[in-house]
Amino acid sequence: MISKFETVPIRTKFFTKGTSILAVMAGLGILGYVYRLFFGLEAATNLSNAYPWGIWKTINVVAGVALAAAGFTTAAVADIFHRERYHVLVRPAILTAMLGYTFAVIGLIADLGRYYNIWHPIIPSMWQGDSVLFEVGMCVMMYLCVLYIEFLPTIVEHYRDGVRLPGLLSCLNSLVESLLEVCERYLIRFISLFIIAGVVLSCLHQSSLGALMLVAPTKMHPIWNTPMSPVLFLFSAIAVGFPILIFELILISRTFHRPPPIPLLSNVARYVPVLLGVYLAVRIGDLTLREVWPNVMEGTFASFAFIFEIVVGVILPIILLSRDRLRQSASWLLVGSVLVILGVIVNRVNVFLVAYRPLYAVSPYFPSIIEITVTVGLISIMILIYRFFIVRLPVLPRASQLQSASSEEPKPLATQLKGE
Amino acid sequence: MRKDRRAFLKVSAVAAGTLAAGAAPAADYRRVDNFLQTYGVLVDTVLCVGCRKCEQACQVANGPCDRDPELLLDRSVFDTPRRPDECAYTVVNRFADPDSPNRSYWIKSQCMHCNEPACVSACIVGALTKDHRGPVVYDTWECIGCRYCFLACPFDIPAYEYANPLDPQVRKCTFCHDRFSDRGFRPACVKVCPGGALTFGARGELIDLAFIRIKQSPDRYIDRIYGQHEVGGTSWMYLTGTDFANTSLPEVIDRPISDLTETIQHGVFKSFVPPIALYGLLGLIMHSLKDTKREAGKNHDKQV
Numbered sequence: 001m002i003s004k005f006e007t008v009p010i011r012t013k014f015f016t017k018g019t020s021i022l023a024v025m026a027g028l029g030i031l032g033y034v035y036r037l038f039f040g041l042e043a044a045t046n047l048s049n050a051y052p053w054g055i056w057k058t059i060n061v062v063a064g065v066a067l068a069a070a071g072f073t074t075a076a077v078a079d080i081f082h083r084e085r086y087h088v089l090v091r092p093a094i095l096t097a098m099l100g101y102t103f104a105v106i107g108l109i110a111d112l113g114r115y116y117n118i119w120h121p122i123i124p125s126m127w128q129g130d131s132v133l134f135e136v137g138m139c140v141m142m143y144l145c146v147l148y149i150e151f152l153p154t155i156v157e158h159y160r161d162g163v164r165l166p167g168l169l170s171c172l173n174s175l176v177e178s179l180l181e182v183c184e185r186y187l188i189r190f191i192s193l194f195i196i197a198g199v200v201l202s203c204l205h206q207s208s209l210g211a212l213m214l215v216a217p218t219k220m221h222p223i224w225n226t227p228m229s230p231v232l233f234l235f236s237a238i239a240v241g242f243p244i245l246i247f248e249l250i251l252i253s254r255t256f257h258r259p260p261p262i263p264l265l266s267n268v269a270r271y272v273p274v275l276l277g278v279y280l281a282v283r284i285g286d287l288t289l290r291e292v293w294p295n296v297m298e299g300t301f302a303s304f305a306f307i308f309e310i311v312v313g314v315i316l317p318i319i320l321l322s323r324d325r326l327r328q329s330a331s332w333l334l335v336g337s338v339l340v341i342l343g344v345i346v347n348r349v350n351v352f353l354v355a356y357r358p359l360y361a362v363s364p365y366f367p368s369i370i371e372i373t374v375t376v377g378l379i380s381i382m383i384l385i386y387r388f389f390i391v392r393l394p395v396l397p398r399a400s401q402l403q404s405a406s407s408e409e410p411k412p413l414a415t416q417l418k419g420e
Numbered sequence: 421m422r423k424d425r426r427a428f429l430k431v432s433a434v435a436a437g438t439l440a441a442g443a444a445p446a447a448d449y450r451r452v453d454n455f456l457q458t459y460g461v462l463v464d465t466v467l468c469v470g471c472r473k474c475e476q477a478c479q480v481a482n483g484p485c486d487r488d489p490e491l492l493l494d495r496s497v498f499d500t501p502r503r504p505d506e507c508a509y510t511v512v513n514r515f516a517d518p519d520s521p522n523r524s525y526w527i528k529s530q531c532m533h534c535n536e537p538a539c540v541s542a543c544i545v546g547a548l549t550k551d552h553r554g555p556v557v558y559d560t561w562e563c564i565g566c567r568y569c570f571l572a573c574p575f576d577i578p579a580y581e582y583a584n585p586l587d588p589q590v591r592k593c594t595f596c597h598d599r600f601s602d603r604g605f606r607p608a609c610v611k612v613c614p615g616g617a618l619t620f621g622a623r624g625e626l627i628d629l630a631f632i633r634i635k636q637s638p639d640r641y642i643d644r645i646y647g648q649h650e651v652g653g654t655s656w657m658y659l660t661g662t663d664f665a666n667t668s669l670p671e672v673i674d675r676p677i678s679d680l681t682e683t684i685q686h687g688v689f690k691s692f693v694p695p696i697a698l699y700g701l702l703g704l705i706m707h708s709l710k711d712t713k714r715e716a717g718k719n720h721d722k723q724v
Contacts, residue, residue: 040585052570113565113588360503
């Protein structure tokens, strides 16, 4: 992603009061993670034979991957459909996706019983083409590589002419520099190929995540037990792509005391009710065709969880974000996008935990303190790294440019024109 | 010995055929012809007396956990329902018959060794495989410990060694498959069963045997073999004298669990055509829009 904008690091102090709190939560999360590695799943989690999948898989992996969909939706809009005005969003989107997927894998490692075998699906003799999980695993792995490649320009641009490794490592300076040069000369030239591959891989595994629970049709609550699940997962992932960016950019503007780029965000937010509307229509059509409305009205925890998921996470943001006036306010944009994000997380939890009805469950699953600590800790580390990257690396455009980003097609920079 | 038994079964089958001729339409279990030669076990819960000797024998033969075999005959455990777990590959539970209050049924549960196992289809690395002789076999070395097989299993059989931090394994009934080629082989539980409730043999012959029993005493059995069609058929099959709804045998579908996911999966990846087509389409869009946008951009620049 060669940015058509001048992207600059936000040079500011890394540690503040907020980051210290995050650092504490991150530290606790690391402690919990290490505890799990040494003492095992029984000591660290509430997982059981009845509930083999907990919040690490559901929230860190499945919901994490859904929220990282910003990477491929933005790349598709800005680079494939060439809506240049959204190009400013590409780098933060790629960064989000890169961190989201990386931490999905880190969360997955905590959950795997034999985590040291995580590389097994790569080995051709162990390929298992019938398995939905195999497809998800392979696509996620390949997409992770694509994301690292897509993020390379940001790093190359920053360090190209000045690799200064500290201390003993400084003897590697010239080596790293020539490596970066090779990256710039070859990888980045073919980056379009990777961008398209990223979109294809994302469509594949975002939908396959929805197919995962289809392998348990006899143990699923009827509301979520639908062959449309892959389509619903893909549509909701696409719908949550922009809200996560709106959420991030408004939080960034608040933390760094920059004016929020309202014209750009409001422009992007217009798409959200449309995308969510399509998702809602498919969802309602599916429920109607399968005649499961009585289950929605049954008054159980599952039915309330569904109503919450749809009303708070889909219908409410459609109403909020389809109003011009509310889209001009940073606070309402924030509320709307948080609701969409919440709706997707609740949906994933519903599909994988609430809807799952094991035969011999003694008591329902609720995550242990350590499970929650690790989940929160990993998210905190992710936020800290995000902050580190936007403070140190050229991810975001200048505040003024972000402001004017959507009012018209961007003027390419003089430097970039020279290059062409 | 096995020869004798199989001969017996065959004779019985012929006898049954003569008996049943004309009385009932031919059973349609031949639908799944592929799985009549695989081995299976018929669990006749009408003959089971709940002695728990099968649990004990399994523990002695395979038991991964140190448990006093004597304690395994204690019948007080029937007060609370149990499930197979990492220390017990098979457990017996008692169920009251709502129609006759004095009658109890004991249901032995263990891996059903499905004909088309959902766990095998779900496993990300192929650590679970279906042996052509019948057993569903687990390979510790390949397993990554994702526990997706737990979600897939319609009978909730696999159990995990959660307490083991470094080398946890998925545990379930092995069908004693490591001794399958022994002469006169029968699984440990079948060998020990004193009441004749467990019969080991070729699946097709077991189905014949089951129908003989149903025909011979229609008052004692309900006219259905659990496992004949359930999830595409299972190696372990059950006869009861009460509706299956009164037992722990779950209501499942008749087609293999993995049908739907494999249809979707193979549809999407049919010779990789859909992903490649999508790639091509996006490439085309990217390329064609690029030119128009660039033109527009140039004009825009000129105007400025």
